[in-house]
Amino acid sequence: MWRVWGLEASVVVTKPESIQSARSIIDERLREIDLACSRFRNDSEIRAFENAGGMPVEVSSTLARLIRTALDGAERTDGAVDPTIGAAVVALGYDRDFALIEGRDVPIKTSFVSTPQWTSVRLDGQTVTVPSGVQLDLGATAKALAADECACAVSMSLDCGVLVCLGGDIATAGPAPDGGWIVLVQDGHDAPADTVAIPGGTSIATSSTRKRRWSQNGRHVHHIVDPRSGTSVDAAWQTVTVGADSCVSANLASTACIVRGFEGARDLLNTGLPARLVDRAGVVRLLNGWPTDDAVGTGRREP
Template identity: 55%
Template sequence: MPLVETLPVGADTAQWDVWGTVARLVVTDPARRDRAADLLRTELAAVDAACSRFRPDSEIRDVCRGGGRPIVVSSLLAELVGAALDAARQTGGAVDPTVGGALCALGYDRDFARLAGRVVGTGVRVFPAPDWRSVRLLGRELTVPHGVLLDLGATAKAVAADRAATRIAERLGTGVLVALGGDIATAGPAPDGGWQVLVQDRSGDPACTIRLPAGAALATSSTAGRTWGRPGELVHHIVDPATGRPAARVWRTVSVAAFSCLRANTLSTAAIVRGHDAPALLRDVPSRLVSPSLEVVELGGWPR
């Protein structure tokens, strides 16, 4: 998990483990912290029930077992799948929700908290090649071709952060920052001077503290986090849909600032997949790229 942390930690902050990462909540009104945490937990539980690839009772698992039939889904799952398909469309397929089968073939077939530190086998499993265009969403009617496994990991966490931050600010009248691992969304008024965020992947890596204005978001995608072993190799969770394999480690991390966490995450993930073409993709976007040799490239007016 990228170490993207708000500063400082105090009575305005709550955090807990979720989805193999850390959920962190910061509010401008400490009296609202506990109620805000309840709202965030409720939002995360709803998203998990809708689209977890690791829960046999999740709504998305039911759809993927539907044999290619159109199924009417909840408004939440429709929103989450719609966001994933939009991300695929905007990136020319670099961010593709149909990579679930490829991830399973690589061994990522359980919650990451249960996978980390293990070496998984190389049993051969055959899945359709990733192709987001094979998925149809018409309103709340979702059709997933037989054999296709959806994985919304590249976008659902960002959508959850955006939704939760907006809901908390509107219901409680407080400024709020929601961080789910490397995905950060803010809503409502910011503290004086903006939201201070420490951006660092691992201890000893290049670090910087930035200030985000009210309503801004940040996403960090990493090839160093969420890794696991297979015989003879160490793999990570960002799949290149063109190959069904982990994206080449051209960049250790890519961080992007935007005014929605979904947009920031879409671009940071696409940049990892695009590799050497990432600077062209992000030339006008506030972004920070760190190479495997820990060299830092800042583009598009990276915030300070």
């Protein structure tokens, strides 16, 4: 386990002798993605849009892929997961690496003004046009895509099964161990927990309002933003975990559910994706045959 992007990362492979090679592959891919889309690096590609004045910008294939994933995600979630919330996130004080604001009170620096929605961003091959004043934040999909791509790269390069975990985003590729990949689902040591077994080639993503929290002028805020208001979501669910065939799909579903609240739970039910929702009171609700093997926590549970 190691720290990257302000979160815990880990990798497990079915060939123990390949673990160091797996870590090298992952580190290289994460550096490439960070250089493309980090909001906190002065030399990242995404910062180029700040001075483009709404003019088209030619970007790398990596950033184009990240933006395409974000725009596709916005379309799939009907705008609940919107990559044009960057200005809102900055207005909330999340304008630097999270370690620099965690546990601190951050003053209001700017007033949030509604920005154009994701449909205002144009992507033509590797040419991207972002309206002047609009700031992209790809965090909702970039981490999940990174998990998917890292797992695929390790499995293909080393001919093994692999599980990659980046914070709450878990992707697998290749053959799983006998009995599947055993994953602990728990959002903090004091939260209800489950262990689940997932087959190779599937993913789990968790979206949470319990982590990445800070205060702004004495008011608690968190990183999941409602695009309609530009403020932290007043969440019905403190944690949502979803299983899917890719980490991107799982993360889109879990994040959209938190943004939409009870309506989001109904949407999840209709998707058929297995999901585990924890409400404000710590009550766990399971949807669509969530694959619980054994409850290892003390939280209350409701069907």
